[in-house]
Amino acid sequence: MPVPRLSRCLWRPMRFCLSLLARVQAANWTLGLYHGVGRNPPAPRSSDTKRARDSREPNRSQICRSDVYLLFAFMNELNIENLHIAVNGQEIVRGLTLRVPRGEVHALMGPNGSGKSTLAKVLAGHPDYQVTAGRVLMDGENLLELEPDERARRGLFLAFQYPSEIPGVTIANFLRAALQSRVPEGEELEATDYYAKLYEKMELLGMDRSFTSRAVNEGFSGGEKKRAEILQLAMLEPKYAVLDETDSGLDIDALKTVAHGVNSLRGPDLGILLITHYQRLLNYIVPDYVHVMVGGRIVRSGRKELALELEERGYDWAREGAVEPAFR
């Protein structure tokens, strides 16, 4: 239908500009609140001078820099704001706020049933879940109004906790079709380049070449499935990747290989949300931040040490520290 699509085309950049303006204007007074509870923690990295995320009273030059940062960050982050998710009328995620800028790895931990996978699936656009409040912006764009495949093509990747099997469709053909969907219409993916890249990534992940001719996930062992998810991540080169318990089911060697694979993909262009139960993975993929999710909300955020502390003290401790978010 050309008519609504056209209006959407115009509406999007317009709204984008408007919200951008509003943002920059609001930058001064938001700055303090920006690092309140429920927001990403304030601790800046020493290397990260550009990010003046400091809760001290900002001086004038800092504000200016922050303005620029906000403008910049706004376009280069996955921004989840006060998200509420329900399934069959039952609320599972209850006011979750989280920002994952590109270039950072954020670990998300939390007890079984706390809503981590639900969050991941909603980000990817799963039809079974209803977003009852809040919004999600990917590079400033309203993610929630896009179809799942559009989100994927614009740079969102989800490594599933339980990947589906696609009988009869080989990994090679599947990934080829996925990449083909990203090139402009009428253009054909270069086959030799494609296979060269595929083999290179498989080698990186220690996968045997015979996997290319096996049907996607069909008859794969648990660990093989997880590895195949990371292979797809490596091939599709998204801007944001949500890895849902990619470490579960991996043996110690596989864990190292997969972690090595993920680390090799880390860089300024990729933001990662790493869902895991185990501190062990974080030894290999060292996160920039760790968030603890309980009952559909982030109850604690911190640097990588938080994971260690959590392991020691457990979720009850994390829950105790929970403070109602500063605002919704």
Next chain:
Amino acid sequence: MKTETSAVNIDRSKGDFFYPEAHVRDAGAGLSERTVRYISDVKEDPDWVREFRLRGLKTFLEKPLPTHWASKDLEAIDFDKIRYYLSPGTETKRSWEEVPDDIKRTFERLGIPEQERKFLAGVEAQFDSEAVYSNIKKAVGEQGVIFVGSTEGLKNYPEIFRKWFGKVIPIADNKFSALNSAVFSGGSFIYVPPGVKVKHPLQAYFRINAENFGQFERTLIIADEGSEVTYMEGCTAPKFNTPTLHSAVVELVALKGAKIQYITVQNWASNVFNLVTKRGLAQENAEVKWIDCNIGSRLTMKYPSVIMKGRKARGEVLSIALANDGQHQDTGAKMIHAADETTSNIISKSISIGKGRATYRGLVHVPKHLKNCKNNTECDALLINSTSRTDTYPAITVRGTGNAVQHEASVSQVSAEQIFYMQQRGLSEAQAMSLSVNGFVNDLVRQFPMEYSVELKRLIELEMEGSVG
């Protein structure tokens, strides 16, 4: 519109067009002895064919519609409204230049002349009732291979033609074989001499252009001892508002040690009743293989069969049926074992989309006195939506000792999770579905000739695009 270069250009975007009719011969609507005589007169039938037709008509009128086991939808065919014979009144041409412009245009749009140049050993093109073009490569003709229309076959090669015509499929086999026997026109006659192996496929293309029309081609292929031939047929028709009838009879005869491979990819418009009888006879050590892909049509009833009459004869049916919304693919296979050590193989895959319905009917018959016969039957159904439907009716009678039969059937459904998974990788819903459908038929399609598997894949994609919002 530029035509593409693939084996069977029969996607609907290409097939759904028609040019104004310019028929010189028209038997009018309705079926009576007069109609049958008119056809005989126009075609200058020899007496035995005239008689054959009249017997066909009598049997057709006597036999009831098989609605006690088949679809009630058959009752929607109004036999009095159908036109049974339409032809431009010209001879079959040997070169495209001589084919009347308006008809040539149709086939050029479907890409037939181009494919002929590229990879076919011979082509026959039928427009409504008659073959308008038929030609085979010189080298193939020089080996003694005959490839002509059925009318020409029965006139110019009566010794071979008459010997086998109506023998594999008798007039009274079923109501529609009787109908075909009464009004048949067009189709191919092929004879391959002993020991000759025709390397490239021979192709026939059947085109319905007229509304309210019935196409009744009749094909007879005889592969003499030790010879080999592959025949491919493609079919299209534009979408009219009234039902169109396609009711062919195809008889194959593979003499001792011969091999016949018969490939069909048809993509009928959704108003076509496609009721076709296909049967092959395999003598000692001979092989008959049907590759049958049914896409489109309102109702297809087709059960390619092989009678294995000689020792060590082999029969095979590989079929794919795709039933979209409002369509019913009632297909299957029959394997009649009539000699020792005969083997047969049936692999059937059906896909039902939306409210589409696929039915598999299989018959395997091994009588008690036979030894060391084998049959393998696999039928798999894929349901795309929860409203899709599939039914399986296998009838396997295997008696005697040392005869082995293996039967596997499965029904699977494309789950919402699978589609979501594929969408998460960037594929649209339609792409995701066509990928899973292609995955479902993949191991079967791999056994098809290249040109056909590529074309089939494309057809499935088109079909899935049309079926998703």
